[in-house]
Amino acid sequence: MIKQEFKAESKRLLEMMINSIYSQKEIFLREVISNSSDAIDKIYYKALTDDSLRFDKDSYYIKVEPDKENRTLKIIDTGIGMTKEELEHNLGTIAKSGSLAFKKENDSKDGHDIIGQFGVGFYSAFMVADTVTVSSKALGSDEAYKWESNGTDGYTMEPSEKDSVGTEITLIMKENTEDENFDEFLEEYRLKAIIKKYSDFIRYPIKMDVTSRRPIEGSDNEFEEYQEEQVLNSMVPIWRKNKNELTPEDYENFYNEKHYGFDKPIKHIHISVDGTVRYNAILFIPEKIPFDYYSKEFEKGLELYSSGVLIMDKCPDLLPDYFSFVKGMVDSEDLSLNISREILQQDKQLKFIAKNIKNKIKRELESLLKGDRDKYEEFYQSFGRQLKFGVYNDFGQDKDVLKDLLMFYSSKEKKLVTLDEYVSRMSEDQKYIYYATGETNDRIEKLPQTELVSEKGFEILYFTDDIDEFAIKMLMNYQEKEFKSVSSSDLGIDEDSESNTDTQQQENKELFDYMKDVLSDKVKEVKLSKRLKTHPVCLSTDGEVSIEMEKVLNAMPNNQNVKADKVLEINPNHEVFQTLKASFENDKEKLSLYTNLLYNQALLIEGLPIQDPVEFTNDICKVMV
Numbered sequence: 067m068i069k070q071e072f073k074a075e076s077k078r079l080l081e082m083m084i085n086s087i088y089s090q091k092e093i094f095l096r097e098v099i100s101n102s103s104d105a106i107d108k109i110y111y112k113a114l115t116d117d118s119l120r121f122d123k124d125s126y127y128i129k130v131e132p133d134k135e136n137r138t139l140k141i142i143d144t145g146i147g148m149t150k151e152e153l154e155h156n157l158g159t160i161a162k163s164g165s166l167a168f169k170k171e172n173d174s175k176d177g178h179d180i181i182g183q184f185g186v187g188f189y190s191a192f193m194v195a196d197t198v199t200v201s202s203k204a205l206g207s208d209e210a211y212k213w214e215s216n217g218t219d220g221y222t223m224e225p226s227e228k229d230s231v232g233t234e235i236t237l238i239m240k241e242n243t244e245d246e247n248f249d250e251f252l253e254e255y256r257l258k259a260i261i262k263k264y265s266d267f268i269r270y271p272i273k274m275d276v277t278s279r280r281p282i283e284g285s286d287n288e289f290e291e292y293q294e295e296q297v298l299n300s301m302v303p304i305w306r307k308n309k310n311e312l313t314p315e316d317y318e319n320f321y322n323e324k325h326y327g328f329d330k331p332i333k334h335i336h337i338s339v340d341g342t343v344r345y346n347a348i349l350f351i352p353e354k355i356p357f358d359y360y361s362k363e364f365e366k367g368l369e370l371y372s373s374g375v376l377i378m379d380k381c382p383d384l385l386p387d388y389f390s391f392v393k394g395m396v397d398s399e400d401l402s403l404n405i406s407r408e409i410l411q412q413d414k415q416l417k418f419i420a421k422n423i424k425n426k427i428k429r430e431l432e433s434l435l436k437g438d439r440d441k442y443e444e445f446y447q448s449f450g451r452q453l454k455f456g457v458y459n460d461f462g463q464d465k466d467v468l469k470d471l472l473m474f475y476s477s478k479e480k481k482l483v484t485l486d487e488y489v490s491r492m493s494e495d496q497k498y499i500y501y502a503t504g505e506t507n508d509r510i511e512k513l514p515q516t517e518l519v520s521e522k523g524f525e526i527l528y529f530t531d532d533i534d535e536f537a538i539k540m541l542m543n544y545q546e547k548e549f550k551s552v553s554s555s556d557l558g559i560d561e562d563s564e565s566n567t568d569t570q571q572q573e574n575k576e577l578f579d580y581m582k583d584v585l586s587d588k589v590k591e592v593k594l595s596k597r598l599k600t601h602p603v604c605l606s607t608d609g610e611v612s613i614e615m616e617k618v619l620n621a622m623p624n625n626q627n628v629k630a631d632k633v634l635e636i637n638p639n640h641e642v643f644q645t646l647k648a649s650f651e652n653d654k655e656k657l658s659l660y661t662n663l664l665y666n667q668a669l670l671i672e673g674l675p676i677q678d679p680v681e682f683t684n685d686i687c688k689v690m691v
């Protein structure tokens with residue numbers, strides 16, 4: 067059987083490729099500049115093995131020349147150039163990458179890694195240009211050649227004049243349409259911005275004649291325009307520099323230049339890994355919460371570079387949600403890019419980098435907590451909530467990563483403490499890590515439910531964030547100590563008076579049954595309290611859902627009307643209890659009134675709404691008259 071070769075409609079293929087690979091037209095400049103940078107790198111490589119060649123870095127550059135009048139954009143480089151054959155092979159064949167072949171022949175060294183690999187980037191010029199002319203003189207050749215194409219009808223080749231070695235690409239820009247303005251790619255400010263965004267860390271200077279204004283000599287208010295050649299890119303990526311050479315100010319400047327935030331970062335993390343996947347990263351922990359951080363608009367992610375060229379503005383896969391506040395960038399030469407360089411082909415390397423980064427951020431936060439408590443607390447005030455979400459999310463799969471980073475306000479220390487600090491202070495007879503929930507620390511401080519635990523001398527953690535209790539339920543325990551709400555039915559505290567209370571409970575069973583009937587299904591039970599010392603009444607809960615959780619769940623849009631099993635507790639040592647007993651004997655109507663009043667008071671203490679406020683105030687008046 068004869069094997070047939072696939073035939074391709076190269077015209078259509080090219081058209082499809084030009085119009086569908088890239089999501090943004092501005093990318094063409096990144097591609098053409100990357101080619102120029104590769105061409106200069108190739109001279110560098112040649113010089114390594116060819117003694118007759120000297121690579122003097124300062125003589126190599128890339129120049130961008132917009133010409134608004136003629137609507138052309140030139141990109142000129144002093145790279146290795148192309149011979150007639152190379153022009154034909156590399157630009158006349160789609161998906162033929164001279165650069166990839168070159169890379170295979172020459173091992174990449176000293177971070178001079180060739181960018182091109184797919185053999186398609188050049189054609190992105192046709193997204194913005196009708197005609198592309200490439201005039202090139204190869205290193206070691208006396209002749210120059212010109213390649214020209216309008217992107218659809220093939221190309222022409224002819225000898226041309228060119229004095230120096232290198233390549234000059236001229237784009238004749240497309241006519242503007244209703245939807246597209248191609249003139250923008252001839253504007254200095256736009257070219258500057260595109261170069262800064264994608265090609266800032268190209269190792270060679272990218273120059274352009276920039277128009278500036280200056281006062282005319284001898285005049286106060288007259289100005290003249292003049293042109294001045296400027297280098298538009300920073301060239302040296304700070305992440306490639308030795309950490310010892312860099313000062314904290316260098317990192318701060320980088321943070322500001324890259325517009326990661328308007329604040330001063332609390333900490334920077336510089337990572338250089340030279341293992342199976344090589345990468346460099348500079349990460350920042352911001353000081354202040356970005357204004358949109360807790361909104362839908364906020365997008366997490368790090369900038370992703372491949373060999374110094376920007377691939378993605380915000381690569382979300384590099385950060386877990388709970389570290390979404392981290393800003394910065396990652397640069398790797400080992401990424402599997404897809405041909406548009408916009409998304410990644412497969413994410414094995416990316417997953418590896420993300421995992422490393424996650425562990426590194428965790429370790430750095432732990433060391434901040436140990437080494438600079440004030441700074442950590444500052445950080446925690448801003449982003450602690452996010453860490454707690456991290457404990458709760460995905461069924462707690464990352465709770466162990468985060469548990470040592472958590473902090474809560476302590477009843478004893480009157481400041482934020484870690485769980486480790488809490489547990490290390492626990493006395494032998496303390497079974498649980500106690501917590502109380504409420505809107506503010508002040509309100510929790512006054513909660514009747516805390517009385518017994520506080521009297522026992524046990525520390526209580528104050529939960530004021532709606533996520534707190536959910537996170538802790540997910541954590542279940544810390545260093546094998548379970549968490550216990552001060553409002554839960556069993557506090558695990560052995561009281562001497564316990565049997566006494568139990569007897570009283572038995573003796574007054576009918577009273578409590580009556581009160582329960584008055585309240586019907588508003589409460590699960592009415593009983594004598596073991597936890598109250600001075601306050602007459604409080605609510606506690608029986609079961610998994612606490613009152614605080616009920617509040618949070620019911621405030622959600624998909625509210626499923628979850629209810630906590632509430633227990634109304636009465637303090638047997640309070641005079642009110644005697645009044646209740648007396649009215650049970652003599653005046654049931656009064657007992658009903660008192661029961662409702664006590665229940666509503668308990669709701670108020672919890673910050674829960676009273677079902678019928680008018681009835682409540684009328685009830686109070688009834689007691690007065």
Ligand SMILES: Nc1ncnc2c1ncn2[C@@H]1O[C@H](COP(=O)(O)OP(=O)(O)OP(=O)(O)O)[C@@H](O)[C@H]1O
Pocket residue numbers: 097101102105143145146147148156157162163164165166181182183184185186187188189233
């Ligand atoms: N300015 C230039 N100087 C020298 N050679 C060039 C220049 N521009 C392009 N080339 C050659 O043309 C080839 C094709 O370029 P093209 O941009 O299409 O692909 P690439 O850079 O190899 O790969 P990628 O699609 O990944 O960017 C390059 O591999 C290179 O050999």
